[in-house]
Amino acid sequence: MKILSAEQIRKWDEFTILNEPISSIDLMERAARQCTQWFEQKKGGFRKIRIFCGKGNNGGDGLAIARQLVEKDILSDVYILEFGSLGTNDFQTNLSRLHSFPVTIHFIQHQDFFPVIDKADLIIDALFGSGLNRPLDGLSLQLVQHLNKSAATIIAIDLPSGMFADKPSPTNAVIKAHETLTFQQLKFCFLFPENEPFFGEVHVLNIGLHPDFSIAGNSMFELTDWKMIKEIYKPRKQFSHKGTYGHALIVAGEKGKMGAAVLCTRGCLRSGAGLVSAMVPEEQFAIIQTAVPEAMAIAQETIETVDLSKYTTVGIGPGTGTSEESARLLQRVLVNYNRPIVIDADGLNIIAANDELLSELPPGSILSPHPKEFERIFGKTENHLERIQTARLQAQKLFVYIIVKGHYSFVACPDGEVYFNSTGNSGMATGGSGDVLTGILTGLLAQGYSAKESCLLGMFLHGLSADIAVKTTSQEALVAGDITEYLGKAFLSIAN
Numbered sequence: 001m002k003i004l005s006a007e008q009i010r011k012w013d014e015f016t017i018l019n020e021p022i023s024s025i026d027l028m029e030r031a032a033r034q035c036t037q038w039f040e041q042k043k044g045g046f047r048k049i050r051i052f053c054g055k056g057n058n059g060g061d062g063l064a065i066a067r068q069l070v071e072k073d074i075l076s077d078v079y080i081l082e083f084g085s086l087g088t089n090d091f092q093t094n095l096s097r098l099h100s101f102p103v104t105i106h107f108i109q110h111q112d113f114f115p116v117i118d119k120a121d122l123i124i125d126a127l128f129g130s131g132l133n134r135p136l137d138g139l140s141l142q143l144v145q146h147l148n149k150s151a152a153t154i155i156a157i158d159l160p161s162g163m164f165a166d167k168p169s170p171t172n173a174v175i176k177a178h179e180t181l182t183f184q185q186l187k188f189c190f191l192f193p194e195n196e197p198f199f200g201e202v203h204v205l206n207i208g209l210h211p212d213f214s215i216a217g218n219s220m221f222e223l224t225d226w227k228m229i230k231e232i233y234k235p236r237k238q239f240s241h242k243g244t245y246g247h248a249l250i251v252a253g254e255k256g257k258m259g260a261a262v263l264c265t266r267g268c269l270r271s272g273a274g275l276v277s278a279m280v281p282e283e284q285f286a287i288i289q290t291a292v293p294e295a296m297a298i299a300q301e302t303i304e305t306v307d308l309s310k311y312t313t314v315g316i317g318p319g320t321g322t323s324e325e326s327a328r329l330l331q332r333v334l335v336n337y338n339r340p341i342v343i344d345a346d347g348l349n350i351i352a353a354n355d356e357l358l359s360e361l362p363p364g365s366i367l368s369p370h371p372k373e374f375e376r377i378f379g380k381t382e383n384h385l386e387r388i389q390t391a392r393l394q395a396q397k398l399f400v401y402i403i404v405k406g407h408y409s410f411v412a413c414p415d416g417e418v419y420f421n422s423t424g425n426s427g428m429a430t431g432g433s434g435d436v437l438t439g440i441l442t443g444l445l446a447q448g449y450s451a452k453e454s455c456l457l458g459m460f461l462h463g464l465s466a467d468i469a470v471k472t473t474s475q476e477a478l479v480a481g482d483i484t485e486y487l488g489k490a491f492l493s494i495a496n
């Protein structure tokens with residue numbers, strides 16, 4: 001699913017209005033109805049509902065919600081922030097419709113008109129949405145500060161007021177919502193970690209924008225979805241054998257960090273590689289052979305003589321440390337191997353300390369840094385958007401796939417496309433989760449998925465497995481090993 005800018009979504013509205021066809025006021029009514037239904041199902045027990053409206057269409061939504069709630073016998077007070085303009089047509093229509101309902105409407109012209117808010121109140125924030133074109137100032141800024149100071153629950157409509165839909169809002173005053181009801185699809189701003197304190201939990205409400213709207217080529221940002229992943233997934237062939245699915249080499253682990261090697265190797269096996277060899281320090285053989293008997297062990301000390309060409313791919317870095325010997329392991333792989341490989345963790349740290357290695361990366365390889373590792377290699381970035389842009393440029397320049405891990409991990413591809421992963425949960429914020437991902441990516445590459453397919457399917461499977469696991473384990477008790485255990489269920493839900 002493409003991630004659209006506020007401007008593209010506005011065009012989608014226009015397309016829907018023209019082609020469904022539906023009037024703009026009825027489309028607003030439908031959007032408001034989705035919110036009202038959500039409030040009816042989810043919310044109750046508040047002392048008072050206070051709906052704060054601007055004079056754009058976001059405010060229009062707020063007014064329509066107030067009317068629809070009162071039709072369900074849920075009363076609210078409406079506050080309209082006065083800042084000169086008459087308001088959009090749909091705002092005005094909804095205001096006149098509201099006048100015949102028993103709703104108290106307050107006009108706020110000065111901060112003396114700000115109501116005292118009780119912590120048991122529910123605030124609906126319909127001040128500004130995707131039309132915000134400059135940071136809030138004056139009365140609107142004061143009102144946002146006033147609402148944020150209250151201890152009441154705040155639900156934002158479409159966006160927390162003050163937040164830009166498509167770019168960072170680092171110095172803006174923004175409503176701190178507990179939950180946000182956004183329309184049709186995630187806006188770009190919901191993918192930025194720095195915005196989380198403002199949007200809280202986001203719910204995407206389907207307002208039925210026209211399915212035929214053509215957005216192809218209009219956005220280089222895309223969110224993975226089931227349809228895309230099911231198209232990538234290849235069922236195994238009946239007459240296949242272990243040779244069909246490649247031989248993966250995992251180079252991982254050192255004394256004290258053998259867990260990384262075990263998790264990575266298990267992830268690789270569980271993602272379907274035909275054969276897996278784990279290259280670990282010779283004195284650690286007992287650990288890997290006991291923990292993962294399905295894998296063959298090979299000594300890191302043999303790196304200078306081993307024939308790397310017999311491996312279909314290599315995954316290198318988890319828990320190797322950054323010693324001179326570990327750097328030699330990576331160097332030797334980079335110089336002697338020319339098919340796509342996966343580099344993670346200490347492999348990336350070694351590159352950060354020896355940036356000439358960047359020019360040795362086999363074309364089409366996958367780097368999977370977390371944000372800190374990313375910055376060590378590519379430099380500090382001011383915000384997530386800058387990180388996305390840097391990753392995009394570097395992926396194109398180096399002809400590699402760069403997966404930056406996080407809540408919405410993304411992969412920047414050499415063709416300039418950026419895909420955000422839609423699965424996963426914060427139970428995965430636990431040591432070793434990334435090592436499992438490296439194993440999965442290597443396992444998928446080994447069995448013949450392209451590097452791009454491996455990134456998309458790998459990130460999705462990794463998050464999906466954790467999503468399935470937490471239903472049994474809870475987020476708190478999830479450990480990285482559970483992600484490997486539940487990979488089977490993740491594959492089954494993609495295959496069926």
Ligand SMILES: NC(=O)C1=CN([C@@H]2O[C@H](COP(=O)(O)OP(=O)(O)OC[C@H]3O[C@@H](n4cnc5c(N)ncnc54)[C@H](OP(=O)(O)O)[C@@H]3O)[C@@H](O)[C@H]2O)[C@@H](O)CC1
Pocket residue numbers: 009013027028031054055056057058059060061083088127128129130131132133134135136137140157158159183184207209
């Ligand atoms: N498909 C969908 O998504 C649907 C979306 N819908 C809804 O429409 C919303 C978008 O509505 P919108 O375009 O009217 O803009 P909105 O955000 O209400 O207000 C911004 C207005 O305020 C102004 N303004 C800007 N910055 C300002 C500032 N700092 N301080 C003061 N003023 C400022 C600016 O006007 P200006 O001052 O620039 O003339 C602008 O016109 C969207 O979020 C969703 O809720 C649904 O109803 C239907 C389906």
Ligand SMILES: Nc1ncnc2c1ncn2[C@@H]1O[C@H](COP(=O)(O)OP(=O)(O)O)[C@@H](O)[C@H]1O
Pocket residue numbers: 345370405406407408409423424425426427428429430431432433434435436437462
């Ligand atoms: N809050 C979260 N939501 C979704 N995924 C997460 C979250 N926290 C961590 N993850 C995932 O867990 C993995 C952590 O990787 P990494 O930071 O390399 O950890 P480690 O080095 O301990 O293995 C990444 O794939 C990341 O996307």
Ligand SMILES: [K+]
Pocket residue numbers: 058125126127128129156157158159160161
């Ligand atoms: K809002």
